[in-house]
Amino acid sequence: xxxxxxxxxxxxxxxxxxxxxxxxxxxxxxxxxxxxxxxxxxxxxxxxxxxxxxxxxxxxxxxxxxxxxxxxxxxxxxxxxxxxxxxxxxxxxxxxxxxxxxxxxxxxxxxxxxxxxxxxxxxxxxxxxxxxxxxxxxxxxxxxxxxxxxxxxxxxxxxxxxxxxxxxxxxxxxxxxxxxxxxxxxxxxxxxxxxxxxxxxxxxxxxxxxxxxxxxxxxxxxxxxxxxxxxxxxxxxxxxxxxxxxxxxxxxxxxxxxxxxxxxxxxxxxxxxxxxxxxxxxxxxxxxxxxxxxxxxxxxxxxxxxxxxxxxxxxxxxxxxxxxxxxxxxxxxxxxxxxxxxxxxxxxxxx
Amino acid sequence: xxxxxxxxxxxxxxxxxxxxxxxxxxxxxxxxxxxxxxxxxxxxxxxxxxxxxxxxxxxxxxxxxxxxxxxxxxxxxxxxxxxxxxxxxxxxxxxxxxxxxxxxxxxxxxxxxxxxxxxxxxxxxxxxxxxxxxxxxxxxxxxxxxxxxxxxxxxxxxxxxxxxxxxxxxxxxxxxxxxxxxxxxxxxxxxxxxxxxxxxxxxxxxxxxxxxxxxxxxxxxxxxxxxxxxxxxxxxxxxxxxxxxx
Numbered sequence: 001x002x003x004x005x006x007x008x009x010x011x012x013x014x015x016x017x018x019x020x021x022x023x024x025x026x027x028x029x030x031x032x033x034x035x036x037x038x039x040x041x042x043x044x045x046x047x048x049x050x051x052x053x054x055x056x057x058x059x060x061x062x063x064x065x066x067x068x069x070x071x072x073x074x075x076x077x078x079x080x081x082x083x084x085x086x087x088x089x090x091x092x093x094x095x096x097x098x099x100x101x102x103x104x105x106x107x108x109x110x111x112x113x114x115x116x117x118x119x120x121x122x123x124x125x126x127x128x129x130x131x132x133x134x135x136x137x138x139x140x141x142x143x144x145x146x147x148x149x150x151x152x153x154x155x156x157x158x159x160x161x162x163x164x165x166x167x168x169x170x171x172x173x174x175x176x177x178x179x180x181x182x183x184x185x186x187x188x189x190x191x192x193x194x195x196x197x198x199x200x201x202x203x204x205x206x207x208x209x210x211x212x213x214x215x216x217x218x219x220x221x222x223x224x225x226x227x228x229x230x231x232x233x234x235x236x237x238x239x240x241x242x243x244x245x246x247x248x249x250x251x252x253x254x255x256x257x258x259x260x261x262x263x264x265x266x267x268x269x270x271x272x273x274x275x276x277x278x279x280x281x282x283x284x285x286x287x288x289x290x291x292x293x294x295x296x297x298x299x300x301x302x303x304x305x306x307x308x309x310x311x312x313x314x315x316x317x318x319x320x321x322x323x324x325x326x327x328x329x330x331x332x333x334x335x336x337x338x339x340x341x342x343x344x345x346x347x348x349x350x351x
Numbered sequence: 352x353x354x355x356x357x358x359x360x361x362x363x364x365x366x367x368x369x370x371x372x373x374x375x376x377x378x379x380x381x382x383x384x385x386x387x388x389x390x391x392x393x394x395x396x397x398x399x400x401x402x403x404x405x406x407x408x409x410x411x412x413x414x415x416x417x418x419x420x421x422x423x424x425x426x427x428x429x430x431x432x433x434x435x436x437x438x439x440x441x442x443x444x445x446x447x448x449x450x451x452x453x454x455x456x457x458x459x460x461x462x463x464x465x466x467x468x469x470x471x472x473x474x475x476x477x478x479x480x481x482x483x484x485x486x487x488x489x490x491x492x493x494x495x496x497x498x499x500x501x502x503x504x505x506x507x508x509x510x511x512x513x514x515x516x517x518x519x520x521x522x523x524x525x526x527x528x529x530x531x532x533x534x535x536x537x538x539x540x541x542x543x544x545x546x547x548x549x550x551x552x553x554x555x556x557x558x559x560x561x562x563x564x565x566x567x568x569x570x571x572x573x574x575x576x577x578x579x580x581x582x583x584x585x586x587x588x589x590x591x592x593x594x595x596x597x
Contacts, residue, residue, distance in 0.1 A: 084434030
């Protein structure tokens with residue numbers, strides 16, 4: 001159980017995370033989405049107690065991360081963004097070290113390491129120095145570290161970053177399996193991952209939550225979600241536009257457009273008028289097309305794509321940044337530029 | 352998990368890390384060579400005609416000046432370079448446990464290097480009849496001084512992710528601590544400063560407190576001095592680490 005309450009973080013004048021609130025329950029996998037620099041890592045660093053929040057609170061299994069850090073930290077496993085580990089240690093000694101820090105010893109430690117190694121397929125590299133491993137193995141070594149004490153809560157910052165497609169699949173399956181009993185929060189910018197694994201997704205942009213719902217709910221909010229795509233037998237090109245106009249006048253249809261019109265087939269898209277429409281558009285349209293003998297070959301409803309939602313919600317960011325950059329350039333041209341202070345606090349903001 | 356178990360786990364890993372790298376053995380060899388060289392040439396071990404290790408110990412403040420920062424520079428700079436700081440600080444241990452654990456590991460490493468100078472004890476015992484109590488006191492005092500240097504190196508190591516920067520900073524601070532009590536410097540200062548001022552400043556010097564140790568007197572006052580430098584250095588390490596996470 002993770003409870004995040006009005007969590008904010010600012011680095012100097014920069015507001016990295018702004019009044020974030022959400023709860024993740026046991027048995028729930030929460031996907032944390034957002035463009036680079038949206039505040040995903042900063043949020044996770046605050047949840048794990050690495051960064052103190054500027055304001056707001058985080059509770060892990062009921063323990064406040066600031067007031068009771070040790071108790072809270074016992075409850076979770078954490079995979080930081082860059083999957084760091086001690087380069088000069090072997091995989092086995094690194095995992096033993098992690099297990100000992102978690103208070104495990106003797107047989108319990110041995111079993112814990114065994115279990116984590118099995119879950120992350122590290123058997124073949126146990127005796128190797130971590131610095132000699134490929135990126136995928138390094139990543140899994142750090143992932144194994146986060147699983148070693150079989151924690152109730154898992155906080156994974158880009159767990160599939162740098163893995164090959166097979167490994168990505170394995171890690172997703174692992175997250176999904178563990179998500180049945182554990183509380184998991186993971187960040188990613190691979191949207192298919194969210195659909196494959198998450199019960200719920202939060203999209204954050206410039207430190208604010210811009211969407212929060214199941215992947216299906218998010219997809220439904222896409223601009224094209226619910227539109228009907230019909231494939232008809234070949235028509236004369238003169239007829240094509242007439243058909244399109246007819247479709248546009250059907251009840252519940254906002255407008256329609258021709259997607260493909262070659263010699264063989266005609267594909268049309270009808271967008272629903274969300275205000276007036278009750279139920280689905282596809283049934284009535286199919287009946288109508290058959291009664292009109294238009295040669296209906298295929299009809300399907302567009303689900304909406306997460307990509308579109310993501311872009312629609314966060315694309316303003318890129319645009320506004322462009323504008324800001326322009327502003328900054330103009331501002332820099334006028335007064336003498338002062339170099340930004342490179343205090344360690346800023347490193348967190350950049351990472 | 353008790354506090355000590357956490358410290359022990361950290362210290363064990365850190366000490367293993369020293370011996371995993373060839374640099375540890377290079378360090379020990381250089382330390383032994385230099386210690387022997389200073390003792391028997393500049394220290395005029397034989398010419399003194401007395402069975403003591405004064406010529407051995409009196410070089411330690413200078414010897415440690417470069418070697419101890421070299422041992423301590425990696426302590427925190429390395430954690431920050433690798434990014435493992437984030438792992439360490441999100442483990443269920445308090446930061447002070449990690450600080451103390453790392454310090455103890457590097458201190459133990461220096462203790463091992465120091466113990467390997469045992470042939471000089473054998474030599475002096477074979478040649479004459481030294482007071483071995485004085486020698487033991489000298490070793491303990493020397494170890495405390497190394498600890499003080501090391502705590503400063505720990506502090507500067509936390510300041511930068513670049514080991515060279517932390518090394519140079521540590522050498523500078525340790526050098527200052529040596530110089531303010533070094534006789535040629537204090538006599539130079541006596542031209543313009545009042546004796547009370549010089550004495551006050553020299554009280555902060557490693558030299559002032561190590562003098563007695565060299566002569567075989569392990570004064571409680573001196574031990575308190577070295578222990579407070581260690582305490583200060585480690586406390587400052589904690590403050591720096593905390594401020595970096597804010």
